[in-house]
Amino acid sequence: xxxxxxxxxxxxxxxxxxxxxxxxxxxxxxxxxxxxxxxxxxxxxxxxxxxxxxxxxxxxxxxxxxxxxxxxxxxxxxxxxxxxxxxxxxxxxxxxxxxxxxxxxxxxxxxxxxxxxxxxxxxxxxxxxxxxxxxxxxxxxxxxxxxxxxxxxxxxxxxxxxxxxxxxxxxxxxxxxxxxxxxxxxxxxxxxxxxxxxxxxxxxxxxxxxxxxxxxxxxxxxxxxxxxxxxxxxxxxxxxxxxxxxxxxxxxxxxxxxxxxxxxxxxxxxxxxxxxxxxxxxxxxxxxxxxxxxxxxxxxxxxxxxxxxxxxxxxxxxxxxxxxxxxxxxxxxxxxxxxxxxxxxxxxxxxxx
Ligand SMILES: C[S@@+](CC[C@H](N)C(=O)[O-])C[C@H]1O[C@@H](n2cnc3c(N)ncnc32)[C@H](O)[C@@H]1O
Numbered sequence: 001x002x003x004x005x006x007x008x009x010x011x012x013x014x015x016x017x018x019x020x021x022x023x024x025x026x027x028x029x030x031x032x033x034x035x036x037x038x039x040x041x042x043x044x045x046x047x048x049x050x051x052x053x054x055x056x057x058x059x060x061x062x063x064x065x066x067x068x069x070x071x072x073x074x075x076x077x078x079x080x081x082x083x084x085x086x087x088x089x090x091x092x093x094x095x096x097x098x099x100x101x102x103x104x105x106x107x108x109x110x111x112x113x114x115x116x117x118x119x120x121x122x123x124x125x126x127x128x129x130x131x132x133x134x135x136x137x138x139x140x141x142x143x144x145x146x147x148x149x150x151x152x153x154x155x156x157x158x159x160x161x162x163x164x165x166x167x168x169x170x171x172x173x174x175x176x177x178x179x180x181x182x183x184x185x186x187x188x189x190x191x192x193x194x195x196x197x198x199x200x201x202x203x204x205x206x207x208x209x210x211x212x213x214x215x216x217x218x219x220x221x222x223x224x225x226x227x228x229x230x231x232x233x234x235x236x237x238x239x240x241x242x243x244x245x246x247x248x249x250x251x252x253x254x255x256x257x258x259x260x261x262x263x264x265x266x267x268x269x270x271x272x273x274x275x276x277x278x279x280x281x282x283x284x285x286x287x288x289x290x291x292x293x294x295x296x297x298x299x300x301x302x303x304x305x306x307x308x309x310x311x312x313x314x315x316x317x318x319x320x321x322x323x324x325x326x327x328x329x330x331x332x333x334x335x336x337x338x339x340x341x342x343x344x345x346x347x348x349x350x351x352x353x
Contacts, residue, residue, distance in 0.1 A: 052155040054081030055295060055339040059326050060148060061085065063293045063346040069093040070145035073285075075130040075278065076100060078154040080109045086148070087118055095121070097136055097144075099128040101178045101269075104163070105156050129178075131277035133285055143287035149278065150295040153177070153265070155338065165265065167229040167257045173222055175265045185264040186223055194218040204266040204300060205259035212239035213260060225261075232257050262298065275301060279308035283317040286349035293346045302343045309347045319350040 060082060066072055066089035074083045077098035087096055098113075100106050110125050124139070130149060137143065157177070158165045164174035164185070173186040183191075192200070197218045201210035216235035222228050236253045244252070266272060282292055296302040302325065312318040325343035333340050 052079035052081055053336050053338070054079075054085065055150065055332070055336065055342050056326065056328050056344050057082065057085050059328075059344055060293050060295075061089070063326075063344070064146040064148060064291050066090055066094070066146055071140055071143075072096045073133075073136065073140070073144045073147045074098045075133065075147060075149040076151065077106065077109055077125070078150065079105070079156060080113045082148055082150060083113065083123070084116065084118075087122060090122065095124060095140075097124045097126070097140060099126045099130060099136070101127070101129045101181075102154075102157065103127050103178060103180060105154065108156075129274055131274040133278055134281045137285060144285055144290055145287055146291045146293075147282065147286065148293050151271075151275065151301050152297045161225070164225050165261065167225055167232075167261055170224055170226040173225055173228055175261070175268050177269050182268055182270070185228075185268050186221075188264065188268055189217055189220055189222055189228075192218060200267045201260065201263045204263035204272075206299065207256065207259045207263060209236060209239045209256055212236075213256070217260075228260070229257055232260050266300070272300065272304065275304055279304065282308075283312055283349060288349055288351040289319075290349040291346065292349075293344060295342050295344050297341045297343075302345070305345050309345060312347060316350055318347040321345070321347040 064072070064086070066086050068089070068091060070090055071094060072086060072090065074080075074086065074096060077083055077100040080098065083096060083098050090096060096118075098109075100109070106125065106127055113123055113125075126136070128135070153165060157163050161169035161171035164171045172184070173189075174184040176182055176184055189197070194214050198210045198214035201207035201213055207213065212235050213232060216231055217228070220231065222231065233253055236249075236256050240249055240252060286292060294305045296305055306325075309318060309321040313321045322345045325345050327344075328336075328339040328342050
């Protein structure tokens, strides 16, 4: 029998009660055989390795109101958490398009969603940047009833050290959502000018120590995430006031690390340009009365979404837009701390005159 022939795999060795390294979390990475373990991780307020927990699901369903026979787009498919919640509302006769720029996770999500019974007649998946949203229109029959975008990175991408998104684990300093396109962050640091790096840090992450960090990082050959983290720590040691209490110093250093990684990620993936192109194509891609919901995770994203929606409302292409962003409930923020920064904005396409 197949099970008897399978080679015995030794349990990963790790110290402490729970495995810390991504690659040691063998139970979380094999969820179909370890459901109870997954539940325990989620109850601890953590996200299991290789998974992503969808944010503001109830609020998004309330805003998008997906209905039978409708054609929708999930422009940031990720783990497919939101897609999985949207799809049952479209039956009978509806279809969801799901796109993602990440060619590594997309096939895994595709396999997972197909295994749940969502075949090609109801779920159309494409490896596509949402900046090219309008190219889907002929296939989608000319327009979408609703569009969802959940910006940024998924937990699978952040937690996998091989993708180079986190300073918490050692990995190549890459930060590309699509490793087949653009340059990794390590090359960017070598080729960028000091002035441009300062702008990247300030504009993409409001980094208050942008000048000191640009001086320390520009032109350097930094191959790994931990090397970059060590250099940021060193630069901050010199940049922070000498009398600062150690706990404050550590908290400020951690924030600078998060902001540096965020700023570089936005740059290597050209995220603001992609978001701008997506926002400008949206009205033409929504049917009259079509709904759009966008979840953003930092001020640079939220500002762009807010401005585009307000400009669309003034121009009469949107009939209504969110007066204020919707935030995850206190309960969701407690249960999933990764939701804490989320802001949800929505708009409704005006009927064509
Ligand atoms: C926060 S995750 C989405 C998680 C998803 N809503 C779920 O429930 O599993 C963001 C996803 O958007 C993708 N993404 C980011 N920028 C993109 C772009 N310009 N075009 C398409 N996908 C993009 C990322 O690769 C990532 O998979």
